[in-house]
Amino acid sequence: MADLTSDFLGIKSPNPFWLASAPPTDKEYNVRRAFEAGWGGVVWKTLGAEGPPVVNVNGPRYGAIWGADRRLLGLNNIELITDRPLEVNLEEITRVKKDYPDRAIIVSLMVPCEEQAWKDILPRVEATGADGIELNFGCPHGMAERGMGSAVGQVPEYIQMVTEWCKKYYSKPVIVKLTPNITDIRNPARAANAGKADAVSLINTINSITSVNLDKMAPEPTIGDKGTHGGYCGPAVKPIAMNMVAEIARDPQTKGLPISAIGGVTTWRDAAEFMALGAGNVQVCTAAMTYGFKVVEEMISGLSQWMDEQGYTSLDDFVGMAVPNVTDWQYLDLNYVAKAKIDEDLCISCGRCFAACEDTSHQAIEMSDDRVFSVKDEECVACNLCVNVCPVEGCITMEEMAAGTVDPRTGDVVADEYANWTTHPNNPSAQAAE
Amino acid sequence: MATSHQASGVQAGRLPAEEIAENFSDLHPAYDPHEAAVAADRCYFCYDAPCVTACPTSIDIPQFIREIQAGHPASAARTILNQNILGGMCARVCPTETLCEEVCVREAAEGKPVEIGRLQRYATDVLMEQGSHPFTRAESTGKSVAVVGAGPAGLAAAHRLAMLGHDVVIHEAKAKSGGLNEFGIAAYKSTEDFAAREVDWLLQIGGITVEHGKALGQALSLEQLKADYDAVFLSIGLAGVNALRLDGEAMEGVCDAVNFIEDVRQADALAEVPVGRDVVVVGGGMTAIDAAVQSKLLGAENVTVAYRRSRAEMGASRFEQDLAASKGVKLMFNVQPAGLKGNGALEAVELEYTSSEGGKLSGTGEMVTVPANQLFKAIGQTLQGQPDMLALEGRKIKVDDQGRTSVSGIWAGGDCASGGEDLTVTAVAEGRDAAMDIHAALTGAAG
Numbered sequence: 118m119a120d121l122t123s124d125f126l127g128i129k130s131p132n133p134f135w136l137a138s139a140p141p142t143d144k145e146y147n148v149r150r151a152f153e154a155g156w157g158g159v160v161w162k163t164l165g166a167e168g169p170p171v172v173n174v175n176g177p178r179y180g181a182i183w184g185a186d187r188r189l190l191g192l193n194n195i196e197l198i199t200d201r202p203l204e205v206n207l208e209e210i211t212r213v214k215k216d217y218p219d220r221a222i223i224v225s226l227m228v229p230c231e232e233q234a235w236k237d238i239l240p241r242v243e244a245t246g247a248d249g250i251e252l253n254f255g256c257p258h259g260m261a262e263r264g265m266g267s268a269v270g271q272v273p274e275y276i277q278m279v280t281e282w283c284k285k286y287y288s289k290p291v292i293v294k295l296t297p298n299i300t301d302i303r304n305p306a307r308a309a310n311a312g313k314a315d316a317v318s319l320i321n322t323i324n325s326i327t328s329v330n331l332d333k334m335a336p337e338p339t340i341g342d343k344g345t346h347g348g349y350c351g352p353a354v355k356p357i358a359m360n361m362v363a364e365i366a367r368d369p370q371t372k373g374l375p376i377s378a379i380g381g382v383t384t385w386r387d388a389a390e391f392m393a394l395g396a397g398n399v400q401v402c403t404a405a406m407t408y409g410f411k412v413v414e415e416m417i418s419g420l421s422q423w424m425d426e427q428g429y430t431s432l433d434d435f436v437g438m439a440v441p442n443v444t445d446w447q448y449l450d451l452n453y454v455a456k457a458k459i460d461e462d463l464c465i466s467c468g469r470c471f472a473a474c475e476d477t478s479h480q481a482i483e484m485s486d487d488r489v490f491s492v493k494d495e496e497c498v499a500c501n502l503c504v505n506v507c508p509v510e511g512c513i514t515m516e517e518m519a520a521g522t523v524d525p526r527t528g529d530v531v532a533d534e535y536a537n538w539t540t541h542p543n544n545p546s547a548q549a550a551e
Numbered sequence: 552m553a554t555s556h557q558a559s560g561v562q563a564g565r566l567p568a569e570e571i572a573e574n575f576s577d578l579h580p581a582y583d584p585h586e587a588a589v590a591a592d593r594c595y596f597c598y599d600a601p602c603v604t605a606c607p608t609s610i611d612i613p614q615f616i617r618e619i620q621a622g623h624p625a626s627a628a629r630t631i632l633n634q635n636i637l638g639g640m641c642a643r644v645c646p647t648e649t650l651c652e653e654v655c656v657r658e659a660a661e662g663k664p665v666e667i668g669r670l671q672r673y674a675t676d677v678l679m680e681q682g683s684h685p686f687t688r689a690e691s692t693g694k695s696v697a698v699v700g701a702g703p704a705g706l707a708a709a710h711r712l713a714m715l716g717h718d719v720v721i722h723e724a725k726a727k728s729g730g731l732n733e734f735g736i737a738a739y740k741s742t743e744d745f746a747a748r749e750v751d752w753l754l755q756i757g758g759i760t761v762e763h764g765k766a767l768g769q770a771l772s773l774e775q776l777k778a779d780y781d782a783v784f785l786s787i788g789l790a791g792v793n794a795l796r797l798d799g800e801a802m803e804g805v806c807d808a809v810n811f812i813e814d815v816r817q818a819d820a821l822a823e824v825p826v827g828r829d830v831v832v833v834g835g836g837m838t839a840i841d842a843a844v845q846s847k848l849l850g851a852e853n854v855t856v857a858y859r860r861s862r863a864e865m866g867a868s869r870f871e872q873d874l875a876a877s878k879g880v881k882l883m884f885n886v887q888p889a890g891l892k893g894n895g896a897l898e899a900v901e902l903e904y905t906s907s908e909g910g911k912l913s914g915t916g917e918m919v920t921v922p923a924n925q926l927f928k929a930i931g932q933t934l935q936g937q938p939d940m941l942a943l944e945g946r947k948i949k950v951d952d953q954g955r956t957s958v959s960g961i962w963a964g965g966d967c968a969s970g971g972e973d974l975t976v977t978a979v980a981e982g983r984d985a986a987m988d989i990h991a992a993l994t995g996a997a998g
Contacts (some may be wrong), residue, residue: 185592270752465660468598488601509660 119424120431121417124156125397126315126375128222128248130157132217133388133432134416137379137400138225138251138294140160143199145209147536149216150359154410155417158221160318160400163198163253164206166228166238171197171257171260177338180327189407191353193325195338195345197259197364198227203238204378210245223292227253230275232282239286251291252279254305254319257298257348267321270296273308280312290315292377295361297354302361303368316375317365318400320358322348340499351403354380359394363443366395383412392432393439447539452532454524455499457481457492462492463512470503470513478502495525556850560896560924561804561827565850568822574692574848575821578739578874579643579669587673591619593657593665600657601654602667607971608635608980612651612667619674628678629685631671636710636983637703639679639749640732641976642672644740646837648870650976675885679748685753689716690748694993697722699767702730703975704786706753707982708989712784713758715990720780721759724766730788731966732975734813737841738821739848773938776959782989785941785948785956785963786982789932789973795833797891799927804897808832808842808929815845827925830854831900834929835886836866842927843880854880855921859887859905859912889918891926899923944969954985 123133135158136142136151143162151159165171173196180192199206214222215428224247228234242250253260254270261268269275276293283291293309295302297320309317324346328337336344358380365371378396382388383404391399404412429435459470459482466488481496482503491501504513518524520533540547556565566574580592594616602612610631618627630637647653647668655664668832678685694717698705701723709719727733732746754761765771765788776783792807794800803828818824826849832839835858847854856875858865862884865872872882883902890901900923903914942949942957947969954962964981971977 185594186589465656466597466601467595467656468600469595472598484599488599 119421119429121157121421122426123398123432125221125377126249126292128158128221128223128290129219130398131155131219132157132413132417132420133378133392133398134382134413135159135223135398135400136405137402138223138253138433139402139406140194140196141402142406143202143208143415145213147360148209148213148222151405151410152213152217152220155413156220156410157398158223158248160223160225161206161210161247163225163227163256164203164238164242165198166234170200170202173197173200176340178347180325181351182327182336182353189403190351191325191327191349192351192403192406193322193327193347193349195258195347198225198253198256203241206521207241207245210247214246214248221249222247223249223251225251225253225294227256229258230264230269230279235279235282236286239283243287243289247289249292249315250283250287251292251294251318252283253294253321254279255296255298255319257296257322257324258346258474267296267298270305270321271292271299272504273304276305277312278310280309280314281491292316292318294321294379295319296321297357297361300357302364303371306365306368306371306374310374312370314395315372316377318377318379319361319373320354320380321353321363322350323357325349336493350381350382351457352383352387355387359391362391362396363394363440366437367443383414385416385423385447388416388420389435390439391425392436394443395437395440397432397436448537450535451541452534452536454518454531456494456518457499457501457503457513458516459490459492459503459513460511461489461491463509465512466490467508469506469508473502473506497526556852557828559828561825563564564822565826565828565852566603566822568820571821571849575739575742575845577742578737579672581676582673584667587619587624587670590666590670591616593863594620595656597656601656602651602665605650606634607650608638608641608973608975608983610634610638610671615674616665616667616948619670624674624677625681625685627674632685634680634983635976635979636707636753636805637732637749637975637979638671639675640741640746641979642668642675644736645747645974646747646868646870651869679752681848686714686756688714688756688758691718692716694718694781695720695779696782696784696989696993698784698786699771699776700724700730700786700788700965700967701728701750701761702786702788702978703732704963704968704978704982704985704995705730705784706750707979708784708786708962708964708986709759709982710753710756711983711986712989713756714836715986717758717781717990717993718821719759721761722765722767722771722776723761723763724769726763728761728763730786734816735809735838735997736816736975737812737816737845739752742814743933747911767938768936773961774941777958779846781960781993784954784982784985784989785937785961785967786965786978787834787934787967789934789966791933791935793933795886795888795891795928795930795933796992799891799893799897802891802893802897803895804893804923804925804992806925806927808834808838808927809932811842811927812838812845815849821849824849826851827923828852830925830927831921831923832856832927832929833900834858834927834931835860835864836929836931837871838932839927839929840867840871840875840880842929844875844878846925846927847875847878847880851925853922855883855923856880857883857886857888857900857902857921859885860907861885886919887912887914888926889914892920895972897924897926900926913945932966937967950985952984953988954981955988960992 121132138160256266260266293314378391379400615627615630652664658664729746830846832843888901889903892899904917962985965978
């Protein structure tokens, strides 16, 4: 049985599955139940500065999009940071950490962008015994309008400044949570790194409007007759999050900076993929909010099973393994040639591959009178669209052409050696191959 | 009405009325919106979808299911009704297991097709419950068309003709419209008087007059119709019933299945419909199954379907066979009636085993006697009362692909006409297509 024990910034947890700072981690009751359900750690829902707690709307806070069979694919929210008194949260954190010393408890924080505000709260957080803090520089709604959350996360200089304050007034690990609502994720990550952050976590939610109520002519969730953009999360954001994690993992300036990955983790595989891209652990929210705390059981069994099958004994065995294979387009091998292949035995003759290819791609699929579908190798550019639209997994595959064979589309012999755009004759700024 | 299950002879009220009512509840109950959403999500929106090809009326099934998915079932209904104005009834009675659902790719993939029939019912129910009619008539052409027979083919032709601006008079022999939809289909397939409600809804298009009690050859002559109208469409069905040609066929208890089915459908109270304790149904089509199942549901103790060929050759689909079996009907294959026993009233049927060689059926001489106080003949219906002037093909009125008979100005469709299976949906397609050809002929439009 693979050892799922996670050591992230020296913080130990029995598995790499933490609940992200969000409604599931808003109070002692939930967090105790999450730990009983098997979660390795939690990031406690964001605390604000001393004073009157924030207020939330009293109407709907969530919006969603769904796939077939109403499977929830994306969730957005307009909830703010905790609306419970600071002291209550701190007392609860202290109690829970005392009772669950083997689990990770990180405290998410968002206070005004003034040194004094951080200086005031950090010792109180330290006194709880929690394992670290996460700076909420990501929340895109409500708090951002008050100069906090993503309003800080979108200005690298602020990130560095606040991170430095935290490192100055707090002795345990400081994780900087990044907003994806920027053009280049590497800049805020570099700023966190420059501020001596122990890690970054990402992504926070993405600005979104999930739907428009066409009767009210207003965005949903609709409060009365108005709506606002919310923060988008869930399976739909995973590809965006993975790219951002990979960008930080392979950026020479932030290479090696620990990453806690967030964004649509629903099964063990999502976690394994994020970790292969360099994340030390993952944080989960939407899956728990959709299915309850029990989902962690599959994440644990699935990751463990896969690690056993692969011969990995610890998480470190595969963390970051895919990073070297993330590259820029210009370095992709232009001599690699593949062709789609349809397995007639698996094919159910729906014809979606044909419609997609014929109408929108390269007219490379043939349909016989009796609905047998086959690939025209002389037209196929191996775009993969047919694979993606086929309802039967594994029915259409991309088969690599062996070197030395002739690509019937181009008439060229498939070359054995690697060659990319940088040396391609069509590239005006190509360098001569050495 | 305290008749018991085991009461001898042919009796009404073999079961309590409540139990009979429960037995005759909707065979395929309507989806609620959630069920419809889940079922619709399974459609893959196939290219050149096999289900469309399999549908005699070529309903654009992926399109209408997509409209349900996207939350507008009323436009899904329009998509259906554009092709098949009796889409509501067809959703209930089509043997989808041998048509659209048989070729659904999810049948190939998982052995469980998208439930197209029930989705079609959901969409058409939504629209019909809105109480409005989705089609309007074109400007009047000043032409008039006579339709003979208010069954599926006649109704479909009349609706299409009226929509195109022609004035239509339907001449119907019976007191009620609907044809086999009203009289010839098992009650559990058309509950809550659906057939009649559908006719009323269809007639909302306007421009259609129905004259009841007008049978061809009696109050009506084809010559007169031809003289009075610009075109005539015949959809007179198959009014004759094949006989066993056995001694004793006139005995009490020997009946036509179609009459029994009609009695059940038209009964004010099902508990008052008499049925035998021991029932034998001779035949292998849908009529045989409808008669057998309904006998059982009324409380017959032993019901046997005796079919002269093998299971594979049976006209009724496997779904229908299984339905019958699940209700307790015994299916016997390769047996044919050889004798009727009884003294004034039927007591037993003698069946002879058959064998088939090179497609030719012959009795083996081996006999089995099955007790029966009621026997339903379901061995096919025949054309009856057709005008002499029309050429026949086989035993049906000869028509071409457009439904034209051998006489100019006269079209025919449905079960009375050659070509196509004897199904409601096929009749609708034939009526619709003949109407389009009549329209072309009357307006000089390219056909």
